[in-house]
Amino acid sequence: MSHKEISKAVIKRLPRYYRYLGELKEAGVERISSADLSSLMKVTASQIRQDLNNFGGFGQQGYGYNVQYLRDEIAKILGLDHMHNMVIIGSGHLGQALANYTNFERNGFQVVGLFDNNKDLLGTVVNGIPIRMIDELPAFLAANEVEIAALTLPKDNAKKMVPVLLEGGIHAIWNFAHTDLNLIVPKDVAVQNVHLSESLMRLSYNLKTLQEDASPADQKEP
Amino acid sequence: MSHKEISKAVIKRLPRYYRYLGELKEAGVERISSADLSSLMKVTASQIRQDLNNFGGFGQQGYGYNVQYLRDEIAKILGLDHMHNMVIIGSGHLGQALANYTNFERNGFQVVGLFDNNKDLLGTVVNGIPIRMIDELPAFLAANEVEIAALTLPKDNAKKMVPVLLEGGIHAIWNFAHTDLNLIVPKDVAVQNVHLSESLMRLSYNLKTLQEDASPADQKEP
DNA sequence: TAGATTGTTAATCGATTAACAATC
DNA sequence: TAGATTGTTAATCGATTAACAATC
Structure with a gap:
């Protein structure tokens, strides 16, 4: 690797x-x-400065950071400075919800194809995109520049x-299925998991724990 | 606090x-x-043992862990041993997709109400649940036992x-909106954020970085 | 009993915070 | 210049891994 490795924790914070x-810019700051x-x-302010300095000096002593400039630089780091075409495989409720989520476009992600194996969905058009049958996917990927599935x-x-995705040249998988695709994919393919039920379980844990802390049942220390 | 604090990192891993x-159990292990x-x-095996020992000794020397027993214990820890009623506020595509996601029920989460402020949605029924107007929410929360919004x-x-949610006795918020509700909520209310666009940005970063690593453009070490 | 494997303590590693010299 | 605030090094804190004694 030619550039120094940035920790996952830092990357996690960049979109925030x-x-x-963005909000500061909107507010005219x-x-x-x-x-x-x-x-x-x-x-902490220290964390902000440390995080940003992983990528270079974006600020200026005695002044701070220019909002517009810093935002643009972070956009470049995250790869938001150009369009990413995306296909959605699985056109059930969640797939269709994603296809309808036009906010993505503002951030440079464009849904260009919707696929499913359910013939009943043939003819359905979601947000201007026709649902195609899954066996058309290889040809579609060959004919179109698609980065994300x-x-x-x-x-x-x-x-x-x-x-099929690897064969079609996909190098980024946004995975909503309850399985760890990162374990079965070559290391040059990026996978981001969105495991909704795991998120819900953590919420359940936190709910339970906060309630136990609040209840006076077992307040004595050992 | 009466019990020792469990780190967030551990909680994050429990659902996995x-x-x-669950899969091992299915497979008859x-x-x-x-x-x-x-x-x-x-x-690492070390991490597994450390994680589990935060909650007590679930294994047995020389034997290992009983799959069924360990799974049940984790379910209890996560609060999956009883039903959680949930309302969905915002019945657009994503809200409806969640309402249709019946897998949640298997894990103890039941959608009992759907709300929106769009009058056009009045009369729409999703997965057996009628969409109600948002101004009915306080009465609904008063009349029903709801834990999660x-x-x-x-x-x-x-x-x-x-x-409105706090007033209605909600103590857990599953937040899909692009804002940090945890910062504006009392500390006895649990918030889990699902920021889809942030996830997509991390995917974009990883895609970009893996491609740079793969390309021979700047291979020389300093 | 002997072998296997946990539970737990100690060592290492990495990430966060504090401090301050550099500099705008 | 003086004041403000970064960039960066050093100190602290927390999480992961390794090691091994306890024990089934």
Whole structure:
């Protein structure tokens, strides 16, 4: 690897910085110090400066950070400075919801194809995109420049799709299926999992724990 | 606090253990060692044992872990041993997709109400649940035992809903809106954020980085 | 009993926070 | 210039991994 490895924790935080900088820009704020951003975002100023300095010096001593400039730089880092074409494999409710989610376009992600194996969906058009049958996918990928595949289908079907996607030149998988595709994919393919039920389980845990803490049942220390 | 604090990192991993144990159970596996589970899940055996020992000794020396028993214990820890009623606020495509997601029920989460402020949706029934107008929410929360609110609406509307939810006795918010509700909620209310566009941005970053690593453009070390 | 494997303590590694010199 | 605030090094904290004694 030619550039130094950036930790996952840092990458996790970048989109949040990006979001706050967008809101500041909307609000007409031109510059901000790490201290001010820190009190807004409830993280330490030190962390903000450390995070940003992984990518170079975006600020200026005595001044702070220029909101517009910093936001643009983060956009470049995240690869939001150009369009990413995406296909959605699995056109059930969730797949269709994603296809309808036009906000993605603002951030540079464009849904160009919808696929399913259910013949009943043939002829259905979602947000201007016709649902195609899954066996058309290889030809579609060959004919179109597609970077990302979102997988919104049952886990066994998702696994079966992987070779087809790799064959079609896909290098990024946005995985909503309840399986760890990252374990069965070559290391040059990016996978982001969105495991909704796991998120819901964590919410359940936190709910339970907060309630136990609040209840006076077992307050005595050992 | 009466019990020792469990780190977020551990909680994050529990649902994944739960999922793997479920698959092992399905496959008829009765017992498993931390070493075998470790090679299956691609984490260290040490981590598995450390994680589980936060909650007590679920294994047995020389034997390993009983799959069924361990799974049940994790279910209890996560609060999956009883039903959680959930309302969905915002009945657009994503809200409806969640309402249709019957898998949640298997894990103890039941959608009992759907709400929106769009009068055009009045009369629409999704997965057996009628969409109600948002002004009916306080009465609904008073009349029904609801623990969780999923927020699938634009960020400004989501923020406005918070006081209504708190007033209605909601203690867990599953937040799909692009705003950090955890910062505006009392500390005894659990919030889990699902920020889809942030996930997509991380995917974009990883895609970009893997491609740069693969390209021979700048291979020389400093 | 002997072998296997946990539970747990100690060592290592990585990430966060604090501090401050550099500099705008 | 003086004040403000970054960039960066050093200190702290927390999480992961390794090691091994306890024990089934």
